[in-house]
Amino acid sequence: MWKWVILVLVVMLGLMQYRLWFGESGVREFNDIQARADTLEGATDTLKARNDRLAAEVVDLKNGLDAIEERARSDIGMVRRDEQFYWVPDVETDRRGPAAQTGVVRP
Structure with missing residues (x-):
C-alpha cells in the first residue's frame, strides 16, 4: 500500500x-x-538619450540666437552681412550641410 x-x-x-x-x-x-x-x-x-538631445536643442533654439545661427549656416548655407563668402570648388569637407561645403570664412 x-x-x-x-x-x-x-x-x-x-x-x-x-x-x-x-x-x-x-x-x-x-x-x-x-x-x-x-x-x-x-x-x-x-x-x-535621443529625446534628451532633442530637448536640449529645443531649449537652445528657444533661448539663444547662436543655435539658430548655427542651424541656418549648416542647413541652408546662410552668411551674415559682415562676412566674406568664398567658394572653393572641388574641396572635400568632413562636416555636413551646405554651409560647411561652401567654405564660409569670417574676415
Whole structure:
C-alpha cells in the first residue's frame, strides 16, 4: 500500500516539475520574457538619450540666437552681412550641410 502512495506522490512531483520547467508560465517562458525586456530596455535607453538631445536643442533654439545661427549656416548655407563668402570648388569637407561645403570664412 505504501508503495502505491509513494509512487503516486513521485509521479505528481514529476508532473509539477515538468510544468514548472517546460509548461506555460514556466521558467523557460520567464527567461524569454526577461531577454525581451532587456532588449527593449536597451532600445529605450537609446531613445531616451535621443529625446534628451532633442530637448536640449529645443531649449537652445528657444533661448539663444547662436543655435539658430548655427542651424541656418549648416542647413541652408546662410552668411551674415559682415562676412566674406568664398567658394572653393572641388574641396572635400568632413562636416555636413551646405554651409560647411561652401567654405564660409569670417574676415
